[in-house]
Amino acid sequence: MEELKYILIFGSFHSLTYLVFSLGFSLVFGVARLPNLTYGALYVLTGYSTYVFLNYLNTPLYLAVPVSILLTAAISLAIGESVIKPAIKFPVSVFITTVAVAYIFEELFSIQMGLKPVTLPLYPGTTSILGIPVSNHWLLITAVCLAMTLALLAFLYKTSTGKAIRAVAESWEESMRLGINPLRVLRATFLISGVYAALTGILLAPLKALTPTAGWSPLFAAFAIVVMGGIGNILGTVVASLVYGFIEQSMVYVLGGGIARVAPLILILLILVFRPHGLFGRGE
Amino acid sequence: MSRLAFSKPSKLKRVGSILPALFIAAIYMLLPTFGLRGFWLDVLTRVNIFLLITLSLDLYSGTTFYLNLGVPFTVGCAAYSLALLNRYLGVPVEYAILPSAAISLVLSLVIFLPSLRVRGAYFSIMSLLLPIVMAGIVTSQPFSLYLGGEGGITYSPLFFSYARGLPVKERAFFLQSTYFYISSIAAIIAFIVSYKVAYSDFGFMMRSVGQDELLAEASGVNTVRVKLVGFLISSSLASFAGSIYAAMRPPVTVDVFIPANTLVPPLTAVILGGMGTIVGPTIANYFILLVYEALWDVIGRWRVVLYMCLLIVLVLLRPQGIVYYLYTKLKRLVSSKIAELTAGV
Amino acid sequence: MVKLLVCDSVTKKFGGIVALDKVSLEVSKGELLGLIGPNGSGKTTLVNVISGVITPDEGRIVFEGKDITRLKPHRRVALGISRIFQGMRVYPYLPVYYNVSLSARSVYKDARLARAKTTWALTITRLLAEAGELPINLTPYKLRMVELARALVTGPKLVLLDEPFAGLSPSEIDEVIEIVKKLNENGLAFIIVEHKLRYLMKLVNRVVVLNEGKKIFEGKPDEAVSNEEVARVYLGVL
Ligand SMILES: Nc1ncnc2c1ncn2[C@@H]1O[C@H](COP(=O)(O)OP(=O)(O)OP(=O)(O)O)[C@@H](O)[C@H]1O
Ligand SMILES: [Mg+2]
Numbered sequence: 001m002e003e004l005k006y007i008l009i010f011g012s013f014h015s016l017t018y019l020v021f022s023l024g025f026s027l028v029f030g031v032a033r034l035p036n037l038t039y040g041a042l043y044v045l046t047g048y049s050t051y052v053f054l055n056y057l058n059t060p061l062y063l064a065v066p067v068s069i070l071l072t073a074a075i076s077l078a079i080g081e082s083v084i085k086p087a088i089k090f091p092v093s094v095f096i097t098t099v100a101v102a103y104i105f106e107e108l109f110s111i112q113m114g115l116k117p118v119t120l121p122l123y124p125g126t127t128s129i130l131g132i133p134v135s136n137h138w139l140l141i142t143a144v145c146l147a148m149t150l151a152l153l154a155f156l157y158k159t160s161t162g163k164a165i166r167a168v169a170e171s172w173e174e175s176m177r178l179g180i181n182p183l184r185v186l187r188a189t190f191l192i193s194g195v196y197a198a199l200t201g202i203l204l205a206p207l208k209a210l211t212p213t214a215g216w217s218p219l220f221a222a223f224a225i226v227v228m229g230g231i232g233n234i235l236g237t238v239v240a241s242l243v244y245g246f247i248e249q250s251m252v253y254v255l256g257g258g259i260a261r262v263a264p265l266i267l268i269l270l271i272l273v274f275r276p277h278g279l280f281g282r283g284e
Numbered sequence: 285m286s287r288l289a290f291s292k293p294s295k296l297k298r299v300g301s302i303l304p305a306l307f308i309a310a311i312y313m314l315l316p317t318f319g320l321r322g323f324w325l326d327v328l329t330r331v332n333i334f335l336l337i338t339l340s341l342d343l344y345s346g347t348t349f350y351l352n353l354g355v356p357f358t359v360g361c362a363a364y365s366l367a368l369l370n371r372y373l374g375v376p377v378e379y380a381i382l383p384s385a386a387i388s389l390v391l392s393l394v395i396f397l398p399s400l401r402v403r404g405a406y407f408s409i410m411s412l413l414l415p416i417v418m419a420g421i422v423t424s425q426p427f428s429l430y431l432g433g434e435g436g437i438t439y440s441p442l443f444f445s446y447a448r449g450l451p452v453k454e455r456a457f458f459l460q461s462t463y464f465y466i467s468s469i470a471a472i473i474a475f476i477v478s479y480k481v482a483y484s485d486f487g488f489m490m491r492s493v494g495q496d497e498l499l500a501e502a503s504g505v506n507t508v509r510v511k512l513v514g515f516l517i518s519s520s521l522a523s524f525a526g527s528i529y530a531a532m533r534p535p536v537t538v539d540v541f542i543p544a545n546t547l548v549p550p551l552t553a554v555i556l557g558g559m560g561t562i563v564g565p566t567i568a569n570y571f572i573l574l575v576y577e578a579l580w581d582v583i584g585r586w587r588v589v590l591y592m593c594l595l596i597v598l599v600l601l602r603p604q605g606i607v608y609y610l611y612t613k614l615k616r617l618v619s620s621k622i623a624e625l626t627a628g629v
Numbered sequence: 630m631v632k633l634l635v636c637d638s639v640t641k642k643f644g645g646i647v648a649l650d651k652v653s654l655e656v657s658k659g660e661l662l663g664l665i666g667p668n669g670s671g672k673t674t675l676v677n678v679i680s681g682v683i684t685p686d687e688g689r690i691v692f693e694g695k696d697i698t699r700l701k702p703h704r705r706v707a708l709g710i711s712r713i714f715q716g717m718r719v720y721p722y723l724p725v726y727y728n729v730s731l732s733a734r735s736v737y738k739d740a741r742l743a744r745a746k747t748t749w750a751l752t753i754t755r756l757l758a759e760a761g762e763l764p765i766n767l768t769p770y771k772l773r774m775v776e777l778a779r780a781l782v783t784g785p786k787l788v789l790l791d792e793p794f795a796g797l798s799p800s801e802i803d804e805v806i807e808i809v810k811k812l813n814e815n816g817l818a819f820i821i822v823e824h825k826l827r828y829l830m831k832l833v834n835r836v837v838v839l840n841e842g843k844k845i846f847e848g849k850p851d852e853a854v855s856n857e858e859v860a861r862v863y864l865g866v867l
Contacts, residue, residue: 035405037412086600092349092494093599095408096555099353100592100599103543107588216416223409258424265410265417272398272406485734485743488727495720502682502714504706504735504783 003253005130007246013138015245016145017200018221022237023152024196025222027189028080030169030231031182034091035223037098038079039197040215041105046072046201047210048109051118061121069198076194077187085186109212117209120202141203148199153234161188169232220264228271313468316461325460329532331573332467336525338550338569339478339562344518346560347487348511349494354396354411356547357418358519360540362388362526364422367437367536377442377531385523392519400511403497419541436537463532470528474521475566481517482562490514491560544588549576552591555598631694633658633818634679634787639688641674648674649685650842656787659816663829663850666839667862672822673715675839676789679820680712681705707736709786713776713793719764726751726760728775733782750782753808770801777808787818794825802828830854838862
């Protein structure tokens with residue numbers, strides 16, 4: 001019974017963070033038609049850069065966080081422009097360059113920061129939900145994630161750049177006929193997805209230990225969620241995030257954290273076996 | 285009429301082109317008798333075995349363009365199977381090589397089968413994911429209890445029981461040189477098999493899948509079968525690499541699943557040598573791995589960063605051209621085909 | 630007599646777009662059928678459904694009395710349905726020889742037979758001299774010949790040509806027509822999708838006209854030209 005409560009509460013929290021993380025991932029995935037394998041590294045990068053700002057450069061938190069986010073967004077843009085865009089017509093090249101960038105980051109982090117987990121400051125205090133003590137940090141995360149989801153929806157449906165992103169994700173040829181430049185749209189998605197990776201990185205680093213390899217598992221989760229939900233299908237992504245978050249947390253509380261690592265693997269395998277084109281439509 | 289197309293290459297000429305390769309292979313195999321031993325003989329043994337991994341990668345990913353980042357998974361499963369067979373069933377490593385390679389092959393096939401059936405990014409994502417999952421599993425509870433955790437599993441290596449009967453002075457060199465010969469023979473067999481497959485009709489079907497899978501499917505190629513069989517051949521190379529390496533170098537640790545150890549050098553060799561050419565990556569394998577080994581003392585872990593930067597530059601310089609210089613080679617191959625054809629008409 | 634190909638009220642939707650709306654179609658052995666219609670009317674989709682590249686949402690495809698609606702594309706090739714794609718589509722890094730021989734090798738288990746068939750296909754498309762060339766070095770006309778050779782090498786009974794004249798000069802089109810006619814005399818059936826009606830109408834025995842996924846006309850080429858509805862959808866083209 002106790003476990004069920006934990007699963008319910010933390011499943012919801014995790015689902016929400018996965019949703020935000022996946023939305024950022026799906027922007028580039030939808031437009032470029034290729035998964036950005038550096039996305040997990042961006043998540044870790046923000047955690048480490050905030051850590052460095054706080055502990056080595058003694059920057060105050062209210063400065064360290066926005067600077068780190070901007071830095072990650074800029075790096076995301078730089079990666080996209082330099083290693084994804086030039087090879088976009090040749091998927092295997094993009095896989096190689098992006099995985100290479102991810103490995104470079106991983107090595108840099110472990111050379112410079114070591115393998116010992118680091119953490120960022122937690123938002124203080126706890127609140128009791130259904131009799132379970134929950135860190136107030138989770139409430140902060142919930143607020144920020146909800147705001148970011150709504151912001152992205154507003155951006156995609158109300159602004160011209162957002163509409164262009166949706167058009168290109170739908171069809172490159174059609175959008176070009178409408179006078180949209182897909183490559184410029186791609187640039188916008190690199191930037192925005194960088195912000196989304198960065199924010200989730202900063203928010204989760206205090207709760208999850210930050211290690212050089214910590215970015216992989218969210219990357220796979222995002223891939224599984226976006227494919228399951230259907231690329232460009234926001235509602236599908238929401239449902240898929242819920243499914244993923246609850247499956248993962250159930251595994252954590254029932255089977256233990258070690259075995260929960262295989263959650264994304266199991267999910268991708270299930271999708272592949274039963275619905276290779278996504279549960280909710282257009283998945284490549 | 286093209287002048288090139290109709291000259292039939294003579295048997296003598298073909299033997300002539302193989303001769304230098306045979307010569308180099310012979311000299312190479314004789315290195316221990318010329319006095320090579322110690323650290324660099326061990327390194328060459330390692331590099332020989334890595335050729336199996338490089339060829340595994342080139343044979344599948346170089347032709348089908350499905351990037352198999354999961355090579356460490358196959359290698360690692362074979363290595364751990366060998367260690368586990370030895371620890372829990374008491375199978376001596378000499379007899380565990382074949383079964384452990386088979387176990388790893390079956391495991392890889394079963395887990396990759398769903399992603400081989402479809403087009404798109406699934407395969408590469410799955411392949412990237414698997415070694416990371418395995419590295420997590422072998423170091424975390426409760427699996428680490430049975431899989432040796434961080435320290436890995438140790439056992440007595442290949443031919444160790446025989447070597448114990450030798451005078452103490454000779455033991456080390458006996459093992460070293462035997463391992464070197466075994467790995468060299470494995471490398472030569474792997475090269476011949478890969479070459480034959482890559483330039484057979486089947487190999488060209490794999491290439492057609494890589495260049496336009498939908499077109500291949502719509503013009504008669506059973507793409508799923510081609511991918512499956514190609515993956516099987518390629519993975520058996522990686523499985524043997526894992527088994528043989530583990531048999532020679534206990535203990536088996538989580539290191540086998542770490543891309544910096546078992547993926548970065550072969551991948552760089554494949555790209556540097558030219559995807560799908562087999563010959564190029566083979567030559568590059570020796571160069572890339574020897575340099576990688578030597579770099580450890582100079583720049584330590586930065587060698588991974590260096591190699592990955594090299595990889596990015598190589599790929600970006602020729603985003604589609606990584607296959608470009610197959611051209612001249614293929615032209616010759618076709619001309620001999622045409623010669624056969626017109627001779628029959 | 631069993632028809633060579635029967636499409637029975639085939640429907641295919643892409644999201645909201647109905648690309649094919651209950652289209653029925655029959656092709657007899659050795660027939661030359663023209664498939665026309667304005668842009669986006671569903672011609673390529675129909676070719677895709679017949680060749681198995683996409684599966685229809687509803688309806689059946691029957692080839693020589695055998696239901697092939699769910700059959701994989703490569704199995705249909707073995708049964709005798711070949712196609713070429715709209716636009717030039719070849720393996721960019723494989724020489725002409727392999728572009729053609731791989732299809733033969735997939736269908737004929739005997740390597741020598743496959744090689745003989747490849748030679749035959751390269752001969753009738755006059756590609757023997759270019760067998761070692763890469764597609765990048767070929768003219769559009771030669772590329773079209775490569776596609777044609779690949780379609781013919783598997784010994785088809787029905788060949789689907791999606792805009793075979795596109796990008797060719799008038800004299801080159803005449804040469805393609807000549808090859809098609811010669812093959813047709815030997816009993817090979819064709820479905821030809823084309824916008825260049827001037828050439829098509831002289832070549833085919835019968836045309837089917839699609840508009841917005843619906844079949845709006847079927848009959849002799851000259852009747853099509855005088856048909857009101859066809860003229861309306863083709864306003865200014867005929
Ligand atoms: N894979 C697809 N996904 C989504 N929509 C598609 C797909 N293929 C075709 N369509 C849509 O189906 C409709 C019919 O397309 P189709 O390509 O069959 O037309 P067509 O008659 O061949 O046109 P054209 O003469 O321009 O080649 C179009 O509206 C097109 O946008
Ligand atoms: Mg069309």
